[in-house]
Amino acid sequence: MPLPDPVTFAIPAFVLLIIMEVILGRFFPRKSNYETRDSAASLAMGLGNFAIGLINLGIVASVSHWVYQYRFFDxxxxxxxxxxxxxxxxFCYYWFHRLSHEHRIWWAAHINHHSxxxxxxxxxxxxxxxxxxxxxxxxxxxxxILGFPTALIAFQQGINLVYQFWIHTECIQKMWRPFEYIFNTPSHHRVHHAxxxxxxxxxxxxxxxxWDRMFGTFVPEDDAEPCRYGIVKQIASFNPIVIALHEWAGLFKDILSARSLKSFWMYIFGPPGWSPDGSRLTSKQIKEKDAAIKIKRAGARAT
Structure with a gap:
C-alpha cells in the first residue's frame, strides 16, 4: 500500500516557519537567535542527509522486507x-536515540545534530x-519482525521527524502541563540539546x-539554569564536511592508538569521552564532577 512521505509535504511549512522565526528574532533576540553561517551549515547538512537518504533507502528497505518475511503477526x-x-x-526511536548518545560509534553519526x-x-x-x-x-x-509493513514504518518515521521540527525553538516556553507530561516539547528538547x-x-x-519518564532519563528544564548549546568539546567550523565527519576522524585516530583489546573495544562501543587513562570525561563523569562541586559549594556556604 503506497503511503505519502510526510517530510516532503512538510518542507514548505519548514521554510515558512524558519522565515517567521528569523523575523521574530529581529524584534525579540532572546527568543530567536540565528547566525547566517551556522544556519547555512544546518541547511547543507539537511540537503546532504536527503541525498544520502535516497541512496540508503533501497538497502534499508530491502533488509526490512527480508526481515518482514519472518514476521510474528500480520x-x-x-x-x-x-x-x-x-x-x-x-519506542524504537527512543532507544535508537539513547543508544546514539551512549555508544561512540553511533554518537559519531549523531553528534552533528548537536554541534x-x-x-x-x-x-x-x-x-x-x-x-x-x-x-x-x-x-x-x-x-x-513484529509484522508492520515497511511502508507503514517509513510513513510513521516521517511523521515523527516532522513532529520534532517545531520543538527546536526558544520561542515557545513551557506549555500546558498535561501536554508537557505526555509529549516532547521545546522545553524538553532544549534540555536534550544543552x-x-x-x-x-x-x-x-x-x-x-x-519513555523518558518510564526509563529514568527525564530531566525538566530549570529556569534558574539556562541551556547552553553545542557539544562538550565545541568545534570551531561551519564546514558541513567537518561537522559530519570530525567525530569519525577522532574515533579512527583513537582506534589506531589503542594499546589493548579493551581500549580498542571501548573506543568504538564505549561511551563518548571514554579514555583508558581518564584524561577525557564521559557525560556520567562530567555530571558526577559537577554534582560534587555543587555539594562542596553548598557545604562551604553552610559553614
Missing part, C-alpha cells in the same frame, strides 16, 4: 495498525550523513516524553 494496514505504529515506532551552538528551527535540519552506514536504522527492524552538566544525556524522546 498487522497489515488496518486502522489499528496506525495507532499501534504510532507508539511502537516512537550547533544555536538553538532554532534551522538546527532541526542538521541531520546525519553517516547514520545509514553506522546502522542506526537497526532498531526499527523490530517493527518488521551541554550544562545537569542536562547531559536526558530527554531522548521523539514524540512522546513518556
Amino acid at each position: 498487522i497489515g494496514y488496518h486502522w489499528y495498525a496506525f495507532v499501534l505504529i504510532f507508539f511502537a515506532e516512537d 550547533s551552538q544555536y538553538y532554532n528551527l534551522s538546527t532541526a535540519l542538521r541531520q546525519t550523513w553517516t547514520g545509514g552506514l553506522a546502522g542506526t536504522w537497526v532498531p526499527w527492524l523490530l517493527l518488521s 551541554i550544562n552538566p545537569q542536562y547531559l544525556d536526558a530527554n531522548y524522546a521523539g514524540t512522546l516524553i513518556i
Whole structure:
C-alpha cells in the first residue's frame, strides 16, 4: 500500500516557519537567535542527509522486507495498525536515540545534530550523513519482525521527524502541563540539546516524553539554569564536511592508538569521552564532577 512521505509535504511549512522565526528574532533576540553561517551549515547538512537518504533507502528497505518475511503477526494496514505504529515506532526511536548518545560509534553519526551552538528551527535540519552506514536504522527492524509493513514504518518515521521540527525553538516556553507530561516539547528538547552538566544525556524522546519518564532519563528544564548549546568539546567550523565527519576522524585516530583489546573495544562501543587513562570525561563523569562541586559549594556556604 503506497503511503505519502510526510517530510516532503512538510518542507514548505519548514521554510515558512524558519522565515517567521528569523523575523521574530529581529524584534525579540532572546527568543530567536540565528547566525547566517551556522544556519547555512544546518541547511547543507539537511540537503546532504536527503541525498544520502535516497541512496540508503533501497538497502534499508530491502533488509526490512527480508526481515518482514519472518514476521510474528500480520498487522497489515488496518486502522489499528496506525495507532499501534504510532507508539511502537516512537519506542524504537527512543532507544535508537539513547543508544546514539551512549555508544561512540553511533554518537559519531549523531553528534552533528548537536554541534550547533544555536538553538532554532534551522538546527532541526542538521541531520546525519553517516547514520545509514553506522546502522542506526537497526532498531526499527523490530517493527518488521513484529509484522508492520515497511511502508507503514517509513510513513510513521516521517511523521515523527516532522513532529520534532517545531520543538527546536526558544520561542515557545513551557506549555500546558498535561501536554508537557505526555509529549516532547521545546522545553524538553532544549534540555536534550544543552551541554550544562545537569542536562547531559536526558530527554531522548521523539514524540512522546513518556519513555523518558518510564526509563529514568527525564530531566525538566530549570529556569534558574539556562541551556547552553553545542557539544562538550565545541568545534570551531561551519564546514558541513567537518561537522559530519570530525567525530569519525577522532574515533579512527583513537582506534589506531589503542594499546589493548579493551581500549580498542571501548573506543568504538564505549561511551563518548571514554579514555583508558581518564584524561577525557564521559557525560556520567562530567555530571558526577559537577554534582560534587555543587555539594562542596553548598557545604562551604553552610559553614
